[in-house]
Amino acid sequence: MDTIKSTTKPVPSRLSKAKGAVSDFFLMLYNIYSFVIRFFKEFLLPPYDFKEIVRQCYETGVRSFTLITLTGFIVGVIFTKQSRPSLTGFGATSWLPSLVSIAIMKALAPLVTALIAAGKVGSSIGAELGSMRVTEQIDAMEVSGTKPFKFLVCTRVIATTITIPLLATYVAFIALLGGYLNVSANEGTTYITFMEQAFEPLTFVDFWASLSKAIVFGFTIGIVGCYQGYNAAKGTEGVGKAANGAVVTAMFLVFIEEVLIVQIAGWFR
Amino acid sequence: MQKQKVNIDMTNEVVKIRGLEKSFGDYDVLRGIDLDLFQGENLVVLGRSGTGKSVLIKLISGLLMPDKGTIEVLGNDVPHISQRELEALRIRIGFSFQNSALYDSMTVRKNLEFPLVRNRKGITKAEVNKNVESVLDAVGLSQTINQMPSELSGGQRKRIGIARTLILNPEIMMYDEPTAGLDPITCIEINDLINEVQQNYNTSSIIITHDLTCAKQTGDRVAMLLDGKFQRVGTFEEVFNTEDPRVKPFYDYNFTE
Numbered sequence: 001m002d003t004i005k006s007t008t009k010p011v012p013s014r015l016s017k018a019k020g021a022v023s024d025f026f027l028m029l030y031n032i033y034s035f036v037i038r039f040f041k042e043f044l045l046p047p048y049d050f051k052e053i054v055r056q057c058y059e060t061g062v063r064s065f066t067l068i069t070l071t072g073f074i075v076g077v078i079f080t081k082q083s084r085p086s087l088t089g090f091g092a093t094s095w096l097p098s099l100v101s102i103a104i105m106k107a108l109a110p111l112v113t114a115l116i117a118a119g120k121v122g123s124s125i126g127a128e129l130g131s132m133r134v135t136e137q138i139d140a141m142e143v144s145g146t147k148p149f150k151f152l153v154c155t156r157v158i159a160t161t162i163t164i165p166l167l168a169t170y171v172a173f174i175a176l177l178g179g180y181l182n183v184s185a186n187e188g189t190t191y192i193t194f195m196e197q198a199f200e201p202l203t204f205v206d207f208w209a210s211l212s213k214a215i216v217f218g219f220t221i222g223i224v225g226c227y228q229g230y231n232a233a234k235g236t237e238g239v240g241k242a243a244n245g246a247v248v249t250a251m252f253l254v255f256i257e258e259v260l261i262v263q264i265a266g267w268f269r
Numbered sequence: 270m271q272k273q274k275v276n277i278d279m280t281n282e283v284v285k286i287r288g289l290e291k292s293f294g295d296y297d298v299l300r301g302i303d304l305d306l307f308q309g310e311n312l313v314v315l316g317r318s319g320t321g322k323s324v325l326i327k328l329i330s331g332l333l334m335p336d337k338g339t340i341e342v343l344g345n346d347v348p349h350i351s352q353r354e355l356e357a358l359r360i361r362i363g364f365s366f367q368n369s370a371l372y373d374s375m376t377v378r379k380n381l382e383f384p385l386v387r388n389r390k391g392i393t394k395a396e397v398n399k400n401v402e403s404v405l406d407a408v409g410l411s412q413t414i415n416q417m418p419s420e421l422s423g424g425q426r427k428r429i430g431i432a433r434t435l436i437l438n439p440e441i442m443m444y445d446e447p448t449a450g451l452d453p454i455t456c457i458e459i460n461d462l463i464n465e466v467q468q469n470y471n472t473s474s475i476i477i478t479h480d481l482t483c484a485k486q487t488g489d490r491v492a493m494l495l496d497g498k499f500q501r502v503g504t505f506e507e508v509f510n511t512e513d514p515r516v517k518p519f520y521d522y523n524f525t526e
Contacts, residue, residue, distance in 0.1 A: 047387060132373075140370035143330050144384040144437065145360040151387075 028249070035153075035227045042147075043154040052151065056159030060121045061167060068116055072171035075112055076178025079103060084186070093187060094197075100179040101198035102206075109172035110210055111258060114217035117164050118250040122225040125156055126246030129229025130239040138230070153230060157222035164218030165211055172210070209265035216261065217254050224250040272464050277489060278308040282341075283441055283473045284329060289338035291324055298324050300497030302338070306441070306473050311463065313476045313488030315508075315519065320494050322477040323367070326443040329475070330362055331355045343440060360388050363434030363472070367446040369426040371418035377429055378414050381405070385436050404432040407469065408462060424455035431462060435470060442466060442474040448483045460486040481523040493519075 012020070080100050087093050129152060132138050141148035180194045189197075225246040232242040284306035291299040298321035306312050316322050327333045329340055331347050340347040345358050372380050381401045385392065405411045408428040413421060421429065427447060434442065447463060448456040460483050466472055467487075476487055484491050484505060491508045493501040495515050501508045509520045 135368060135373075136366050136370040137372055139327075139332055140364070140366055140372075140433075142332060143359050143362065143364040144388070144434070145356040146384050146387040147356070 031231070032224065032227050032249075035230075036223055038149065039154060039157055039223060042150050043158065045150070047147075047150070049151055049155050052155040053158050053162075056155050057163050059124075060117070060156075060159050061163035064117060064120050064163075064167060067120060068113065068167050068171055069174055071112060071116055072109070072174035073178040075108055075171075076100070076104065076175030076180075077182050079108065079175070080179040080182040096183055096187070097179070097189070097194045097197035098201045100183075101176060102201055104172055104175045104179070105202055105210055106206055107258075107262075109175060110168045110214040110217060111254070112175075113164060113168040113171045113214065114221065114254045115251060117160070117167065117218070118221050118247050118254060121160060121164075122221045122246040122250045123243040125160075125222065125225030126228040126232075127239055127243040129153075129226060130232030130242030131229075133230060133232040133242075134235060134238055149230075153226040156226055157219060160222030160225075161215060161218040164221065165214035168210070168214035168217075203269070205265060205268050209261060209268075212265075213258065213261045216257050220253050220257060221250045224253065272486060273468060275309055275467055275489070277310040281308040282306065283308050283343055284475070285339075285341040286329075287339045289325075289328065289340060290336045291321065291328060291333065292336055297497055299328075299335075302497075302499060304492065304499060304502075306475060308473055309467070309471065310489040311467055311474045311476060311487050313478060313484040313491045314494055315479060315481070315484055315491055316494035317479065321497060322494055323445050325494075326364070326445060326475055326477055330359060330364055330443065360437050361440045363431075363437065363439030363442040365427070365430050365434055365442065365444045365447060367449055369418075369430035371421075371426055371429060371433070373418055375418075376414070377405075377410075377416050377418070377421075380418070380429065381433055381436050384433065388437060400436055404435045407435060407465070408432045424451050424458065427451070427459055428462065431466065435466065438470065439472060442470075442472045444474060444476045444478075446478055446480075447476065448478060448480045456480065456483065457486070459483075463487045479519075481519060 080096060083099055083103075084093060084096060087095055087099065129138070132152070138148050138152070141151065176195075176198060179198075180189075180191060183189045183194055184191070228242040228246040228249065232238040282305045284304065286302055286304040289299055289302040289304075290297070302325065304312075304325075314322050314325060324333060328335050329342060329347065334348055342358060343361055345354065347355070347358070350358065371377075372383065375383065378401055381404060382397055385397055385400055401414070402411065405414060408431055410425055410428050410432070413425060413429065418426060418429070431444075431447075442463075444463060447459050451459065463474065463476065463483075464487055467474060474487075476483065478484055488505060490503060491501075491505050492499045493508055493516055500513075501511065501516060509516065511517065
């Protein structure tokens with residue numbers, strides 16, 4: 001008996017879909033790597049666009065200030081509050097300032113800042129550049145010889161690399177302040193005592209590791225946001241995908257970098 | 270306004286294209302294009318939507334790379350020159366986009382200053398202002414200098430888009446659908462502006478359109494793009510003096526009841 005062949009395309013199996021998704025992901029990582037190489041080739045060459053860098057620092061830094069302040073303060077208060085019962089069980093509530101400062105300085109401040117910035121700054125860069133791509137504004141810059149990569153990408157990546165470490169330092173301070181207010185209200189510890197105890201267990205390596213993390217996170221958020229926007233597909237759907245891709249990819253890479261930097265910092269202790 | 274006679278140097282090709290092919294996936298858009306643009310002429314490229322008209326000018330300006338063939342622009346072999354040479358060449362080519370592509374976040378003044386400041390090192394503020402005022406005057410929109418693109422009408426946006434290209438004094442202009450989405454009166458104004466640019470700035474132009482009124486008013490020659498090739502090239506009358514069923518409906522739709 002003759003077999004009847006389907007005229008429609010075969011439905012891909014779950015395995016082939018998964019294979020496709022994995023290969024797409026690694027292809028994207030390779031493209032981001034190429035984008036990074038292009039950034040390092042171009043960012044040292046003139047023109048330097050200092051004004052635009054300052055404007056982008058304002059956009060990424062100052063405009064995130066309120067959200068970052070609120071989040072940092074709440075993280076400090078909540079972390080201190082949640083840690084207290086465990087320490088009380090051992091009669092070790094006096095260790096609370098040290099515990100809070102270690103957690104905030106070593107992990108929470110750069111990570112929380114990066115996650116907030118990935119959501120706010122990364123998506124905003126992705127959407128803005130994506131919109132410029134689909135409305136041919138980037139092509140218009142290209143054909144007038146104005147070096148859009150330099151003007152749009154380099155300035156934004158430099159801005160996020162500068163502002164996110166500053167924001168992370170600010171978050172650390174605000175979170176410690178939140179922790180202090182909670183400790184002060186419950187244990188009656190003075191500000192000076194709290195800060196002495198908080199900074200006692202921290203080493204120079206801890207500060208550098210934390211700052212390095214924030215710098216790497218800032219660079220990652222900037223480069224991923226720019227990559228997604230600069231390569232947005234045509235149409236308004238492409239703008240949404242660019243914004244979403246900027247957040248998801250940046251967060252994913254931030255977590256991987258967190259693990260790697262913690263590991264590397266451990267070798268120097 | 271009646272198009273004035275212009276001097277066209279038929280011995281000097283500013284754009285010379287031979288055997289140009291371009292595909293997107295399985296779809297062959299351009300299938301062996303030959304084209305010459307002579308110094309001082311307005312060449313109109315006509316064709317249905319999706320026939321590759323815009324692709325052609327993007328290939329000429331190096332925004333896309335061809336699969337096959339040669340593109341020579343002002344003596345430069347576009348697909349094979351370095352990035353630096355391409356950037357230098359692009360300054361000599363003006364590109365007016367279909368949707369104007371004005372920079373949303375900048376005022377009209379900033380839109381016009383941007384290419385000038387980035388391409389002319391050491392230019393003074395006074396020179397920048399003079400150039401900005403001059404091109405705005407040329408397109409008749411001096412009053413919009415401090416407005417944002419979102420505050421402009423479609424016709425004004427087109428004019429500012431053209432002004433932004435004129436500020437670099439291009440030798441070649443490329444217009445992508447200059448009259449698309451505009452009312453008839455504004456279309457006539459844009460057509461007049463294209464002719465004024467040709468005369469006052471001594472440019473050679475490629476005008477991509479499917480608006481036959483635009484083609485008739487602005488074109489010194491017309492090239493009809495069909496099935497990925499130029500099937501008819503000549504004056505407006507020569508191109509449409511045919512019973513070809515792929516060409517005739519264009520004319521009938523625009524000029525006969």
